Amino acid sequence: MVNLILIFIAASVVNNVLLSQFLGLCSFLGVSRKIDTSIGMGGAVIFVITIASLVASLLSKFVLIPLGFDYLNTIVFILVIAALVQIVEMFLKRYIPSLYKALGVFLPLITTNCAVLGVALKNVSNGYSIIQSVVCGFGTGVGYMIAIVILAGIREKTEYNDIPGPFKGSAMTLITSALMSIAFMGFAGVI
Amino acid sequence: MTPDSATERLYNGIVKENPVFIQLLGICPTLAVTTSAINGIGMGLSSTVVLTLSNIIISLLRKVIPDRVRMPAFIVVVASFVTLVDFLMHGFMNSLYQQLGIYIPLIVVNCIILGRAESYASKHGIVSSMFDGLGMGLGFTLSLLFIGGVREILGSGAFLGFQILPLAADGKIGYTPISIFVLAPGAFFILALLVVIMNVVRANAEKKGKPLPPAQNSCLADNGAIQESNDPKVKQAVENIKAKSAAREGGK
Numbered sequence: 001m002v003n004l005i006l007i008f009i010a011a012s013v014v015n016n017v018l019l020s021q022f023l024g025l026c027s028f029l030g031v032s033r034k035i036d037t038s039i040g041m042g043g044a045v046i047f048v049i050t051i052a053s054l055v056a057s058l059l060s061k062f063v064l065i066p067l068g069f070d071y072l073n074t075i076v077f078i079l080v081i082a083a084l085v086q087i088v089e090m091f092l093k094r095y096i097p098s099l100y101k102a103l104g105v106f107l108p109l110i111t112t113n114c115a116v117l118g119v120a121l122k123n124v125s126n127g128y129s130i131i132q133s134v135v136c137g138f139g140t141g142v143g144y145m146i147a148i149v150i151l152a153g154i155r156e157k158t159e160y161n162d163i164p165g166p167f168k169g170s171a172m173t174l175i176t177s178a179l180m181s182i183a184f185m186g187f188a189g190v191i
Numbered sequence: 192m193t194p195d196s197a198t199e200r201l202y203n204g205i206v207k208e209n210p211v212f213i214q215l216l217g218i219c220p221t222l223a224v225t226t227s228a229i230n231g232i233g234m235g236l237s238s239t240v241v242l243t244l245s246n247i248i249i250s251l252l253r254k255v256i257p258d259r260v261r262m263p264a265f266i267v268v269v270a271s272f273v274t275l276v277d278f279l280m281h282g283f284m285n286s287l288y289q290q291l292g293i294y295i296p297l298i299v300v301n302c303i304i305l306g307r308a309e310s311y312a313s314k315h316g317i318v319s320s321m322f323d324g325l326g327m328g329l330g331f332t333l334s335l336l337f338i339g340g341v342r343e344i345l346g347s348g349a350f351l352g353f354q355i356l357p358l359a360a361d362g363k364i365g366y367t368p369i370s371i372f373v374l375a376p377g378a379f380f381i382l383a384l385l386v387v388i389m390n391v392v393r394a395n396a397e398k399k400g401k402p403l404p405p406a407q408n409s410c411l412a413d414n415g416a417i418q419e420s421n422d423p424k425v426k427q428a429v430e431n432i433k434a435k436s437a438a439r440e441g442g443k
Contacts, residue, residue, distance in 0.1 A: 021223065071278070118293055178380045
């Protein structure tokens with residue numbers, strides 16, 4: 001249990017997927033204008049990464065490793081993740097329309113998100129068990145949500161600030177992320 | 192230079208449509224591995240190999256692959272070459288492999304590679320596709336070398352592992368490394384600076400009447416990918432969110 005809590009904290013804040021690993025930056029910069037949208041995106045990422053780490057670790061444990069195909073990890077995972085996002089989208093649309101309404105639009109944006117593939121590969125290379133992989137995936141998703149919601153909050157506050165011309169827009173967002181990243185470095189001592 | 196000739200493609204990839212400086216693509220690996228110039232070169236060259244080989248294969252198969260399943264087909268081709276490069280690096284360059292770690296398999300999701308497959312290799316012949324991949328890859332490598340070099344010099348006073356600025360130690364006068372530049376925040380600062388410089392260059396080029404090719408990375412280019420998206424579902428969601436926040440503002 002303590003082990004699982006440690007994995008969760010390490011994945012969510014200490015090795016934050018956006019601010020120290022640089023995975024999934026595109027959506028981080030693109031969908032962080034409003035807190036509402038960023039919460040939706042964060043929820044969708046938590047959902048997809050958790051399911052993807054479960055499926056990827058099941059596949060690797062029961063199919064790829066017993067058959068000696070574990071060198072095909074990268075190819076199998078990327079295809080499985082792309083298919084999985086499609087299936088999850090169809091499933092939610094059919095059976096849980098309320099959740100689909102909240103997360104649906106963000107799901108296509110996640111297919112190409114390198115954070116999902118990154119977590120699946122990291123789980124395998126760290127030799128995590130299935131439970132540990134799911135916890136690591138969930139923690140990574142939570143870390144993504146924390147970072148994107150904070151950035152959206154800052155951007156809402158600073159939207160109408162007077163910023164010198166060339167710094168307007170994405171440059172200022174990147175500087176904000178740099179300052180957030182410095183703050184998150186403080187978590188390095190937690191574990 | 193004639194269009195689609197070898198030299199034109201190389202020039203196009205390295206200078207005219209440089210993937211990092213002009214198109215702002217491949218930002219994740221650019222930020223993650225450029226802690227030193229040597230890591231930048233390693234990442235750049237492995238991407239170049241993947242890009243060139245996958246461009247050749249995709250150009251060969253461009254008449255065979257049905258249009259509807261082209262994306263999964265491209266991904267399989269790219270992923271096969273990434274696995275190949277992964278094993279070669281593990282076998283022959285183990286120390287670099289350990290440094291780059293998870294970012295080697297993540298070359299699969301580098302948007303430069305799929306972007307070139309979709310926009311160039313699937314429409315042109317083998318030779319020009321090969322040189323297109325080579326040019327883009329070398330452009331990527333040189334940009335990573337440049338960014339990695341700047342970060343390494345500022346962050347540790349060294350370049351390619353050689354100490355070029357004498358360090359201030361034992362009471363001697365010298366350079367005090369700004370170690371934040373080799374850590375994660377430094378990557379964001381350097382990229383922010385790069386975007387600022389490119390904004391100025393772009394504005395100047397437009398004033399002269401010779402505008403640069405547009406940045407492809409919608410997140411960094413117009414800073415509002417979701418607002419500009421053409422996907423009807425995304426548009427609908429944006430409308431919903433706008434209506435909701437308008438209602439909330441009105442209620443206050």
